[in-house]
Amino acid sequence: MKRNSFYVATTVLAFAVLIIFSGDLYGQRDERRISAVASPQSIFVENFNYPAGTLLTANGWTNHSGTANFIPVSASGLTYSGWPSSGNAATMTNTGEDVNHQFGTQSAGSVYAGVVANVSAAGPDATNGDYFFHLGPDPLGSTFRGRVFVKQDANNMLAFGISKGGSNAAPASITYTGFVFPINTSHLLIVKYSIIAGATNDTVELFVNPTLGGAEPAVTVTAPDVTATDVNPGTVALRQGTTASSPTLTVDGIRISNSWASLLTGATFDAPVDFNGDGRTDFVVARNTGGQVTWFWNLSNSANPTAAAAWGLNTDTLTPADFDGDLKDDIAVWRSGAALTAAFYILQSQTNTVRVEQFGQTNDDPTVVNDYNGDGRDDVAVYRPGTQGVWYYRTVANGPVTFVPWGTTADFVAPGDYNGDGIADFGVRRNNGGAGNFWVRLSTGAVQPVVSFGLSTDTVITSDFDGDGRSDLAVARGVGGAINWYWRPSSGGADQQVTFGLSSTDLFAPGDYNGDGRTDPTVFRDGVFYSLNTVTGVTSFFSLGATGDRVPAAYNIH
16 A cells, blocks of 8 residues: 655646656656556457457356357457457357446447457348347446347358347348358458437447558448437447357457547557456566565466566565557566666566666656556656656657656645546645645646545545546545545546455555456455455455565555
8 A cells, every 4th residue: 555755736836837858867768658547549458368268257248148158268369450459269159148348338429349250150131130249338238239230141241230229120220231241251340339419319330341540431331220229338248149040250359449540559448457458457466585576467367377477676666567568567666776776677578578767766656657648658757756746757768758847745646547538647635634635737738626535644546436538536545444445436426435445454456357447446465356346346356475465556556
């Protein structure tokens, strides 16, 4: 439970502009980003990076229908030129299980949901085909929207269709392409669900094998049933229909976003401490082994074996983050020292190579590592406390160091993405007569109104509990031996509070362990992670490590 001595200044300092040095402030070399910022354009990614043969329901997906033909992970993934995907895939037949996965509910703009599908057989034209992929609200219920259909002709060619809410029992609600797509071929299908002000007027469109890498192309087909009821999309689903009409297929590379461009460039909800890039926080601890640090981790799934690596000294600060931009957090530490001696030591997951980046000096706080320019990579960064606190970061190899004056001696840092633009903002919590006042300077330079939330003695936990892609004001407090978690949803509504954990023993480890885009209140206690799903109210636990182990500072606790 680490606190940062940090800042915030007077009104004049609050409006201080960014100053960029052209020189090498510390003699650092390079680097980029950390996991607490979540772009609102980057909502969910599923590349099925799970052991082949395991079921989707054992890997974060939820069954909502069917008690047979459970959907398994297949041994090899699909590829489509220009579409990011990796890992394995999921195999679907028919007359079986249907599953769904949550993502952060969207209430404005457009939602893009892409999937790579390889169909080996589909229902004949006479059946009007059937749907296998769709969106829905959260919880899913039965209001399926953006249904993607497929059917097959006598020449073994496929036609893909789209409806807003209609089924194959109502063919007038479906618009199909021609039979121009071959079977046994990977096709890219992207649903666009546009949320329109008013009732029963949202629109749904489908792109089939669109041109990638440029501006949004023309849609392939548009759903005709606009007057079907509207939803705020918050789940994606895979469906296995009847034997007579449904396809047999493999799917991979599911990506959900709310901009066309970020389908390709945006990461998943950037869950903190995510070593395999699946958009879920992993279970990670670090242990003192003779003065060195040994990391132990499990990739957010009990089916994965626990891995270990020796990296760093026990006196180092643990700062795992995606410094190389491969969507996977790298094992990293920051080592205190004099200027030109303090440094980040990073084991880059993309190339399995070591990078040593000199940056900062003794008494700096390196837990503010984040993406300060929105390029999808974490930047080396430190906060330097003082009468005038200063944030330092560097976004380009051998480039200039940027510094932002923001904070004062007794403040606690509260970094995050408060406006949802995918770029880290500068936040602090200041004592105001025992109350906690949050001061936030956006990356744009705009200063938000001061907000009173919690007590000045609370632990600051900057995170996104409501899944809208923006950091919520959040704190935790020991009350009667328990831990009370409080957050103010940036999406609106009443302040939230849950009681979870023991104040005398637990270490905070909040993260997105189920990949739904929301932070889960989580604690580490004597070798066990305990996590609370605030949507379902279900508590889960995972055994890893032992008493005395540490958890990374990148869980974003101050």
